[in-house]
Amino acid sequence: MIPIKSEKDLEMLRKSGKILARVMLRLQELIKVNISTEEIDQLAEKLILEEDAVSAFKGYKGFPANICASVNEEIVHGIPDSRRIREGDILSLDLGINYKGYFSDLAVTLTVGKVDAQVKKLIEVTKAALSVGITQARQDNHLSDISYAIQDYVERSGFSVVRQFVGHGIGLSLHEEPEIPNFGLPHRGEILKNGMVLAIEPMVNMGTWEAEILNNGWTAVTKDRMPSAHFEHTIAITSNGPEILTN
Ligand code: MG
Numbered sequence: 090m091i092p093i094k095s096e097k098d099l100e101m102l103r104k105s106g107k108i109l110a111r112v113m114l115r116l117q118e119l120i121k122v123n124i125s126t127e128e129i130d131q132l133a134e135k136l137i138l139e140e141d142a143v144s145a146f147k148g149y150k151g152f153p154a155n156i157c158a159s160v161n162e163e164i165v166h167g168i169p170d171s172r173r174i175r176e177g178d179i180l181s182l183d184l185g186i187n188y189k190g191y192f193s194d195l196a197v198t199l200t201v202g203k204v205d206a207q208v209k210k211l212i213e214v215t216k217a218a219l220s221v222g223i224t225q226a227r228q229d230n231h232l233s234d235i236s237y238a239i240q241d242y243v244e245r246s247g248f249s250v251v252r253q254f255v256g257h258g259i260g261l262s263l264h265e266e267p268e269i270p271n272f273g274l275p276h277r278g279e280i281l282k283n284g285m286v287l288a289i290e291p292m293v294n295m296g297t298w299e300a301e302i303l304n305n306g307w308t309a310v311t312k313d314r315m316p317s318a319h320f321e322h323t324i325a326i327t328s329n330g331p332e333i334l335t336n
Pocket residue numbers: 194195256257288290321
């Protein structure tokens with residue numbers, strides 16, 4: 090069963106999402122060539138604490154950092170370390186916060202300096218795939234209408250969707266029911282209802298959809314080591330259609 094949020098919960102989730110969006114925007118402004126992902130993590134922690142929130146990732150199943158910072162061939166769950174961002178890199182920043190018990194989750198892929206045209210296209214397609222998925226998040230649609238719309242859009246654009254990692258329900262904890270794959274047939278799974286809150290997050294690869302986990306037990310990379318992009322929003326299904334909370 091997918092939880093339905095009360096009006097009061099939705100009000101708090103809106104606040105959580107707004108804070109997260111603000112933190113992400115300020116964080117993006119601080120990213121430049123030669124910064125290390127560890128330094129980005131420290132900046133993120135400071136910005137989150139200034140907003141009276143805490144990272145929802147730090148300590149989650151033992152994850153050691155405040156953010157996930159995934160560079161180039163890294164898909165998700167990159168652990169911040171001494172790796173420095175170089176001209177032409179792409180950086181996926183994924184950040185979840187807990188604000189007074191209300192969780193929101195947001196991811197973006199940024200370009201640093203001049204980036205190859207095909208890589209830029211990968212990022213644009215991933216961002217657009219998120220919008221296409223969000224459009225399907227409305228009352229009386231099936232859950233898999235979101236999944237199908239994302240996969241269809243991505244594959245028609247010449248890229249592939251990651252299978253091992255999926256979006257999720259969110260709200261009173263970071264991961265709630267349901268799982269939201271970025272692939273699948275339409276008109277399957279639960280019927281969507283107003284009051285559901287979902288984190289929709291296409292992960293799109295330039296080459297094969299297959300992924301591997303590095304020895305640190307966390308970082309997912311593309312099997313062919315080609316680039317991958319990731320965008321995520323936390324949204325609520327409302328009587329006015331999908332409402333993006335992390336904007
Ligand atoms: Mg997420």
